[in-house]
Amino acid sequence: MSSDPWGRVDETGTVYVRTADGEQVVGSWQAGSPEEALAYFERKYEGLVVEIGLLEKRVQTTDLSAKDAQVAIDHLREQVDAHHAVGDLDALRARLDKLVATVEARREERKQQRAKQSDEARKAKEDLVTEAEQLAQSDQWRAAGERLRALVDTWKGLPRLDRKSDDELWHRFSHARSAFSKRRKAHFAQLDAQREEARRTKERLVAEAEALSGSTDWGPTAARYRELMAEWKAAGRAQREHEDDLWNRFRGAQDVFFAARSSVFAERDAEQAENLKLKEELAEEAEKLLPIEDLKASRAAFRSINERWEAIGHVPRDARPKVEGRMHAVERAIQEAEEAEWRRTNPEARARAEGLTGQLQAAVDKLKGQIEQARAQGNTAKADKLERELEGRQALLDQALKGLQEFGG
Known part of the structure; x- marks a missing residue:
């Protein structure tokens, strides 16, 4: 008979193992010596030790699921x-x-972690919805539109909540985006409608101006032209592609009439x-308004000068381009100041200018880095090209930075 601290083999070849509940039969061994029998079953024990050690390590160091870990534990048990x-x-x-207790603790930890992640995702989505509803x-159509698109990308990167909560928050988020889109569409549709109305009005004014260009009823026709000019200014701007052409026709019709009148009134030289x-x-008085510093005051002063100008009547034909050119130069300066003020206070144009400047600055910085790298590598040809x-x-x-300065920043 052979034995060790944990087992023995009796004279019949039966192998026993010692446990807290007493000896338990391990198996029967007839093929060799008792020492070989014990060594064989001791190796079986060592195999179990290795397997349990590996499972302990997997539980501690990998993301093995609690369910799979429990199956492995039950198999070893x-x-x-x-x-x-x-x-x-x-x-x-x-x-x-002990491993069961560890797995249960990990299960609870993961459960709490999932709950925390769910709470964080809910808070993040609620914040997105709140911001979208404010936007x-x-x-600020351009900036707000771009921000809403960025919020959609952020939403897509967040985990889903329970179906009911996720659907409710998404419905609010989607509704906010739709409301913004409808308002923006209505805004630009209104602008388009206003410009189209201005175009129709100016086409009517042009038609009447052209019809009057052959009139010889000098006084009333000249008065009517002044009225048409007032109506023109009150009509607002048409679409850019129509405005200049309509103005050229309108001014051209007046030129025809007043040129004819000037010819008839040659004796009035x-x-x-x-x-x-x-x-x-008056032109000299108008020129003193330059450079434009106080736009409102300059506009009012020029209007007063222009009203007196219109009341004076015509000048010799050959002198007219020069003197009117002086007035037009002042008028253009006021218009340019108005346009600059409009651009400066227009958030959409500012956002567009800032976006372009940022893109160009990034491109310049990238090229500088590539040039330094090419120089460092001795690639002179590539560096020169860059x-x-x-x-x-x-x-x-x-040029973009100069444009951005017009916005005051």
């Missing part, structure tokens, strides 16, 4: 409980019991010479 190994089986059971009331003197004085490309981008950036 069946082997330990079968008593087909010689060794401290009670210690193995204790390790398996839905914005009149003296009067027209006096008119020229007066208009030159330098030429940088010059072009830098010029565009300088």
Whole structure:
């Protein structure tokens, strides 16, 4: 008979293992010596030790699910409980019991982690919905539209909540986006409608101006032209592609009429010479408004000068382009100041200018880095080519920065 601290083999070849509940039969061994029998079943025990150790490591260091871990534990426990190994089986059971407790703790930890992640995702989506609902009331059409698109991308990257909560929040989010889109569409439709109405009005004014261009009823026709001009200014701007053409036709019709009147009134040269003197004085008065500093005051002053100008009457034909050109130069300066003020206070144009400047600055910075890298690598040809490309981008950036200064930043 042979034995060790955890097992023995009796004279019949039966192998036993010692446990806290007494000896348990491991198996029968007839093929060799008792020492070989014990060694065989001790190796079986060592195999169980290795398997339990590996499972402990997997539980501690991997994302093995609690369900899979429990299946593995149950499988090993069946082997330990079968008593087909010689060794401290009670210690193995204790390790398996401890492993069960560890798995349960991990299960609870993951459950709490999932709950925390769900709460964080809910808070994040509620914040997105709140911001979207605020943006839905914005009149900064470009900036708000871009921000809403960014919020959609953020939403897509967040985990789903329970179906009911997720659907409710998404419905609010989607409704806010739709409300913004409807308001933006209505805004630009209104602008388009206003410009189209201005175009129709100006086409009517042009038609009447052209019809009057052949009139010889000098006084009433000239008065009517002044009325048409007032109506023109009150009509607002048409679409850019129509405005200049309509103005050229309108002004051209007046030129035809007043040129004819000037021809008929050749005897009034003296009067027209006096008119020229007066208009030159008004032009000089208008030129003193330059440079435009106080737009509102300059506009009012020019309007007063222009009203006196219109009341004076015509000047000699050959002098007219020069003196009117002086007035037009002041008028253009006021218009440019108005347009600059409009651009400066227009958030959509500012956002567009800032976006372009940012893109160009990024391109310039990237080219500078590529040039440094090419120089460091000794690639002079590539560096020179990139330098030429940088010059072009830098010029565009300088121009964009100059434009951005018009917005005061």
